[in-house]
Amino acid sequence: MKLTILHVYPDLMNLYGSYANVAVLGRLLERLGHAVEVRRIAPGDGADLPDADFLYMGAGTERRQKFALTDFRRHAERVRAAARDGCPMLFAGTAMELIGQSVTDADGNTADGIALAPFRTVQHTRRIVGDVYGQTDLFPEPVIGFMNKCGVISGADRPLLTALEMGFGNESERAPEGWHSENVYASELTGPLLVKNPKLLEHVAAALLTRKGLTPPDTWPTDLWARQGYDVTARELRARAQKA
Amino acid sequence: MRKPLAILACKLGYFFGKLVGKGSSLPGKLALRICPDILGQIRLPSTVIAVSGSNGKTSTVEMIAAILRADGRKVIYNKEGSNQIEGVATMILTHASLSGNVRADVLLMESDERYAARTFQFFRPTHFVITNLYRDQLTRNGHPESVYDALRPALAPETELLLNADDPLSSCFGQDRQNVTWFGLDRCGISVPSPTGVYHDGAYCPVCGGRMEYAYAHYNHIGAWRCTACGRERPRTQYAVTALDLQTGVLTIDDTVKVKLAFRSIYNVYNILAAYAICRRCGVSSATAAGVIENYVLKNGRMRTFRLGDHHGTLLTSKHENSIAYDTNLRYVQDHGKDCVVVVIVDAVSRKYFTSETSWLWDIDFDRLNSPNVKRVILSGRYCNDLAERFAYSALPAEKWEVVETIPAAAGTLKASGSEEIYVLTCFSDRDKFLTLTEREA
Numbered sequence: 001m002k003l004t005i006l007h008v009y010p011d012l013m014n015l016y017g018s019y020a021n022v023a024v025l026g027r028l029l030e031r032l033g034h035a036v037e038v039r040r041i042a043p044g045d046g047a048d049l050p051d052a053d054f055l056y057m058g059a060g061t062e063r064r065q066k067f068a069l070t071d072f073r074r075h076a077e078r079v080r081a082a083a084r085d086g087c088p089m090l091f092a093g094t095a096m097e098l099i100g101q102s103v104t105d106a107d108g109n110t111a112d113g114i115a116l117a118p119f120r121t122v123q124h125t126r127r128i129v130g131d132v133y134g135q136t137d138l139f140p141e142p143v144i145g146f147m148n149k150c151g152v153i154s155g156a157d158r159p160l161l162t163a164l165e166m167g168f169g170n171e172s173e174r175a176p177e178g179w180h181s182e183n184v185y186a187s188e189l190t191g192p193l194l195v196k197n198p199k200l201l202e203h204v205a206a207a208l209l210t211r212k213g214l215t216p217p218d219t220w221p222t223d224l225w226a227r228q229g230y231d232v233t234a235r236e237l238r239a240r241a242q243k244a
Numbered sequence: 245m246r247k248p249l250a251i252l253a254c255k256l257g258y259f260f261g262k263l264v265g266k267g268s269s270l271p272g273k274l275a276l277r278i279c280p281d282i283l284g285q286i287r288l289p290s291t292v293i294a295v296s297g298s299n300g301k302t303s304t305v306e307m308i309a310a311i312l313r314a315d316g317r318k319v320i321y322n323k324e325g326s327n328q329i330e331g332v333a334t335m336i337l338t339h340a341s342l343s344g345n346v347r348a349d350v351l352l353m354e355s356d357e358r359y360a361a362r363t364f365q366f367f368r369p370t371h372f373v374i375t376n377l378y379r380d381q382l383t384r385n386g387h388p389e390s391v392y393d394a395l396r397p398a399l400a401p402e403t404e405l406l407l408n409a410d411d412p413l414s415s416c417f418g419q420d421r422q423n424v425t426w427f428g429l430d431r432c433g434i435s436v437p438s439p440t441g442v443y444h445d446g447a448y449c450p451v452c453g454g455r456m457e458y459a460y461a462h463y464n465h466i467g468a469w470r471c472t473a474c475g476r477e478r479p480r481t482q483y484a485v486t487a488l489d490l491q492t493g494v495l496t497i498d499d500t501v502k503v504k505l506a507f508r509s510i511y512n513v514y515n516i517l518a519a520y521a522i523c524r525r526c527g528v529s530s531a532t533a534a535g536v537i538e539n540y541v542l543k544n545g546r547m548r549t550f551r552l553g554d555h556h557g558t559l560l561t562s563k564h565e566n567s568i569a570y571d572t573n574l575r576y577v578q579d580h581g582k583d584c585v586v587v588v589i590v591d592a593v594s595r596k597y598f599t600s601e602t603s604w605l606w607d608i609d610f611d612r613l614n615s616p617n618v619k620r621v622i623l624s625g626r627y628c629n630d631l632a633e634r635f636a637y638s639a640l641p642a643e644k645w646e647v648v649e650t651i652p653a654a655a656g657t658l659k660a661s662g663s664e665e666i667y668v669l670t671c672f673s674d675r676d677k678f679l680t681l682t683e684r685e686a
Contacts, residue, residue, distance in 0.1 A: 011443075011444045011447035011448065012447065012448055012453075014443045014444070014445075015382070015387055016382065016603040016604075016607075017603035017604065017605070017606025017607055018603075019442075019443070019606070020603075020606040020637070023637050024637075027637070042455075043448075043453070043455075044455075061387045061388070061389040061390070062389070062390075063389055063450065063453070064389075064448065064453070066453075067448065067453030070453075127386045127390065129383055129384070129386070131597075131599055131600050131601070132600075144600045145600055146383070146599065146600050146601035146603070148382060148383065148386060148387075148601075150386070150390075190601070190603050191600050191601065191602065191603055192603055192606065195606070195633060196600055196602075223633070223636070225629050225630075225632040225633040225636060225647075226629075226633050228629040229627075229629035229630045229632075229633055232598075232626070232629060233598070233600045233630075236597075236598035237598070237600060240597055240598070
């Protein structure tokens with residue numbers, strides 16, 4: 001089947017290898033025998049976002065995030081409708097902040113988010129940087145990644161990572177991280193997230209397939225390097241978490 | 245009374261530190277503790293030059309010092325590269341008399357981008373050279389714009405800025421001020437129609453967010469840019485590379501000054517141009533400057549040659565977490581490499597611990613290795629799986645690259661067979677892990 005991924009603002013929200021989340025998702029779907037089209041959406045493009053089977057936005061600097069939000073607000077109603085309709089979407093890195101109620105910058109200026117999620121973000125001049133190792137309710141394997149943000153998020157009622165053994169979550173050290181509701185996934189983690197966590201990649205791909213009426217495979221095609229890379233990193237981070 | 249005490253403590257600390265091989269920032273730290281505003285109480289030379297930026301600081305500073313000395317000036321600079329306030333304090337105070345006079349014509353210093361504002365709260369450079377600002381050590385720096393915000397307060401209104409016109413971000417420092425000297429590369433032999441690389445940080449204007457367009461680019465998003473929304477564009481340069489041929493290694497500055505390059509890398513060209521520009525601003529003749537940079541071989545050892553079995557090899561130091569540094573070295577291999585095998589080593593990203601942050605590998609344009617002269621690529625080090633995963637998404641066919649987990653095993657494999665040229669790409673922190681397994685070239 002032909003599957004369409006919308007990559008929103010690929011040249012604007014492009015920090016920390018963000019594009020790789022799309023690359024690995026596309027490759028996995030292709031290995032399952034589907035044709036994948038990635039449509040790149042730039043600020044100012046068209047009146048409406050086209051229909052798609054997946055929507056993705058990555059991390060950007062605070063300035064670029066503002067430029068992105070100004071444009072993304074035009075699409076707010078449509079993105080919320082797509083989410084209600086079960087369209088899977090991932091907001092990775094600072095893109096997560098845009099789907100909340102508001103983003104307040106380090107100077108205290110507040111801008112409205114697209115109100116897909118209930119949380120609010122307040123940015124500070126101090127950056128929050130470091131490795132993250134935590135658990136999710138979606139699958140038993142730990143989630144790994146790297147945090148590089150300056151926003152503190154409050155009111156994320158349904159975190160993606162329910163418990164952190166290491167790292168800064170939405171609001172504080174070892175607090176829950178990200179947000180997840182139905183098929184909407186949001187996390188400030190980079191690494192990039194879907195490259196680093198093969199299980200999360202499969203989970204997201206399964207959501208996409210199921211919505212299209214397709215059955216996710218019993219056994220997923222394995223990506224040896226991603227799997228081994230995950231094992232090494234998870235082992236090392238676990239050891240660091242236990243030492244701390 | 246604290247001033248002479250602080251200076252003395254610094255000098256003694258430096259002397260004993262040298263004996264035990266200790267770093268160059270501790271003595272300065274000690275002096276700053278005794279007298280926190282000591283740097284504001286020193287009589288500095290009439291010319292104080294600071295150099296900052298993501299890439300090229302150390303090399304540029306080294307060449308500026310060489311040119312100024314050739315012109316007969318007495319120059320003091322931090323060649324040990326301790327570029328935060330403590331290191332700068334060590335350098336200044338060890339060269340000061342106890343009454344606080346620094347007897348030299350020029351004080352020249354490399355300054356860390358993020359901490360420059362701290363260093364320059366006590367004294368103001370007369371000239372500030374900024375080489376560029378782009379993705380570099382993002383785990384430490386956040387992102388290029390956060391570095392921009394941190395560096396901006398260090399630039400006093402009276403300080404003359406020397407800025408890279410080709411860099412859309414660091415050129416913003418020149419907005420709304422007159423005392424700026426611009427340097428850059430005109431369209432020349434290496435220019436390409438549009439930006440290159442995996443990501444495009446010049447796609448949108450850093451000031452207004454409008455779409456940018458390029459008349460040409462030299463590497464990545466460095467080139468002749470213009471914002472289609474606010475009209476901001478690459479400024480007119482006062483010092484320019486007007487012709488460049490990296491194949492023959494000949495560089496022409498301002499149509500008249502021709503120099504041969506010892507190291508034919510685009511970085512070297514920008515560093516030379518920046519050094520040339522500041523020295524000309526300080527009154528050095530073009531002949532003196534050109535005489536020094538002609539075939540100038542950097543002493544800071546970014547490039548090392550070696551022998552391994554029947555192979556001759558070159559190690560190109562790239563900074564981990566700095567994708568443009570890698571891109572530039574990959575381009576060097578592609579442009580100048582004979583038939584070769586390339587080794588990419590990522591063994592330690594942080595000196596302290598293993599990290600999950602390997603996103604910068606996705607920012608590197610490894611597709612450049614899909615070049616006919618590159619016969620084989622070996623990926624090695626503790627992060628070899630992450631490297632391999634990245635390569636699986638590159639343009640290189642799978643049969644062209646392989647993983648050899650440990651560095652000794654990678655060196656052993658190479659030593660056992662073949663005689664082609666080897667290029668090793670790795671970071672300072674991992675460099676010696678490979679070089680110690682080779683014979684250094686005489």
